[in-house]
Amino acid sequence: MASAPLRSADEGGTILGHPKGLFILFFAEMWERFSYYGMRALLILYLTKHWLFSDGEAGVIYGAYTALVYITPVLGGYLADRYLGQRKAVLYGAVLLTFGHALMGFEGDGGQDPAALSLFWLALAFIIVGSGFLKANISVIVGSLYPRTDKRRDPAYTIFYMGINLGAFLGSLLCGYIGETYGWSYGFGLAGFGMLLGLVVFVIGKPLLMGRGEPPAVLRKGLEWTLYGVGLLAVLACWWMVQNQSVVGTLLGVFGGILVLYVLGTAVIKLPAEDRDRIFAAMFLIVTSIVFWALFEQAGNSLSLFTDRHVDRVIFGWEMPASMFQSLNAAYIFLLAPLFAWAWTALGRRNAEPSAPFKFGLGVIQVGLGFLVLVWGAQATGAGVPVPVLFIFLIYLLHTTGELCLSPVGLSAMNRLAPAHMASLIMGTWFFASATGNFAAGLISAAAGGEGLEGESAGRDLVLSVYSNVGWYAIGIGVVVLVVSPLIKRLMHLDTLQDAATVDHAMLGEDELAEAIGAGIHPGVKRP
Numbered sequence: 001m002a003s004a005p006l007r008s009a010d011e012g013g014t015i016l017g018h019p020k021g022l023f024i025l026f027f028a029e030m031w032e033r034f035s036y037y038g039m040r041a042l043l044i045l046y047l048t049k050h051w052l053f054s055d056g057e058a059g060v061i062y063g064a065y066t067a068l069v070y071i072t073p074v075l076g077g078y079l080a081d082r083y084l085g086q087r088k089a090v091l092y093g094a095v096l097l098t099f100g101h102a103l104m105g106f107e108g109d110g111g112q113d114p115a116a117l118s119l120f121w122l123a124l125a126f127i128i129v130g131s132g133f134l135k136a137n138i139s140v141i142v143g144s145l146y147p148r149t150d151k152r153r154d155p156a157y158t159i160f161y162m163g164i165n166l167g168a169f170l171g172s173l174l175c176g177y178i179g180e181t182y183g184w185s186y187g188f189g190l191a192g193f194g195m196l197l198g199l200v201v202f203v204i205g206k207p208l209l210m211g212r213g214e215p216p217a218v219l220r221k222g223l224e225w226t227l228y229g230v231g232l233l234a235v236l237a238c239w240w241m242v243q244n245q246s247v248v249g250t251l252l253g254v255f256g257g258i259l260v261l262y263v264l265g266t267a268v269i270k271l272p273a274e275d276r277d278r279i280f281a282a283m284f285l286i287v288t289s290i291v292f293w294a295l296f297e298q299a300g301n302s303l304s305l306f307t308d309r310h311v312d313r314v315i316f317g318w319e320m321p322a323s324m325f326q327s328l329n330a331a332y333i334f335l336l337a338p339l340f341a342w343a344w345t346a347l348g349r350r351n352a353e354p355s356a357p358f359k360f361g362l363g364v365i366q367v368g369l370g371f372l373v374l375v376w377g378a379q380a381t382g383a384g385v386p387v388p389v390l391f392i393f394l395i396y397l398l399h400t401t402g403e404l405c406l407s408p409v410g411l412s413a414m415n416r417l418a419p420a421h422m423a424s425l426i427m428g429t430w431f432f433a434s435a436t437g438n439f440a441a442g443l444i445s446a447a448a449g450g451e452g453l454e455g456e457s458a459g460r461d462l463v464l465s466v467y468s469n470v471g472w473y474a475i476g477i478g479v480v481v482l483v484v485s486p487l488i489k490r491l492m493h494l495d496t497l498q499d500a501a502t503v504d505h506a507m508l509g510e511d512e513l514a515e516a517i518g519a520g521i522h523p524g525v526k527r528p
Helices: 020-049 055-071 073-084 086-104 114-135 138-144 153-182 184-204 221-241 245-270 273-296 302-310 322-349 356-381 390-417 420-449 456-492 510-518
Strands: none
Touching: 020 055, 020 086, 020 114, 020 138, 020 153, 020 184, 020 302, 020 322, 055 073, 055 114, 055 221, 055 245, 055 302, 055 420, 073 086, 073 114, 073 221, 073 420, 086 114, 086 138, 086 184, 086 221, 114 138, 114 221, 138 153, 153 184, 153 322, 221 245, 245 273, 245 420, 273 356, 273 390, 273 420, 273 456, 302 322, 302 420, 302 456, 322 390, 356 390, 356 456, 390 420, 390 456, 420 456
């Protein structure tokens, strides 16, 4: 039996020319990002100062946690596409997240108390799986508010993207300050309150979504509750994995290898020559992105510890808590993203815009240069002297400009290069690479933490040594990417690309159509 056609999302009313449902999603996502980044700002400090893990142990735990956050959207996206629909999946994810953040407020007495630590692992597991259900699907609902040919789609994703960064900025700033000043439970509690507000906004605003994101078929109550049970089983699995970080590394290695081989095999065996070449180009960009994220994600890990211990954080007579510096990335995004968008457009009009591979090379070079600038600043001030805070502002600046050259460009490239029937698979591979980069970031942080070092000076020297090495490696890799970028650009066959909006949807099967719509992620959406 055919379902009734959806009513226009504009029938619920508009604000600034956009459906009101967009702003429901804006505020729901803003508060979710507030809670996620607020908790993230405190996590590495919490692990080392409260639970008394060594720097090396804390780095690997942090890396495993953030890697799992990028793996679980595979489950959340699949269950939403096949059974739950995006709205129910987002709602369930928000409930799990709210519960997880509430558990983070119970800090116990610290140390290595097994009972209290078990509760902490459970809190992380709820947040991991909740993020998987929510982040995999809320962006899809944004796109579903508009016809694919609607010119408001790009501005809509830009508005949505501003909500993401506003939440990230305020969460890092406020939760970081509250947590370090008044106590961990207060900072985590504020993050949890933000998530609760996001849940309330999403529930109240359901009518304004005008039926978007509902299950693709009639969903029986028994099946629905079974799927929620699958989510709870995933929580238990993540509870175990986040305590056994080596398992996460094995999981990434095994499944990552299988995924890459499957994608390449499909490209070689089933695709025509040009589509095959585009897949090769996409895989090159995906592998390059792992290097970038491995270095970029030091922000919430070893860089936060370095800022806490070795940086003069006094600004106008006030010592700024180390966690608050993580808000700089979102602040720079606000300031610089419009400039980058204008620059690429202006260069494009002159046929001088760099190719996506060239931008990737620039991004990797900048993330490496950021570490070298910090190393040079620390060396210039001399041993035993706190590093001027200016160099923390500079490393975040260079890492953000690098991100703007790589992250939105990568999302756009994945969407352009993948054939319609492989769109979700390629986008999933892109995010799987982000998970791998996050886990690698934990290993780099563990190396910077060292074991058995005596004295603050030895710890500082080790961090600077690691930062110098990864910085030079990144610059070298970035230069190689710049050199081979003309070859990768030729593999992209940009001159024969067809606009996906011209594809006759009637010629696609239900699964292919769902994949095509699900992959409609605007390049302005920031990485979660």
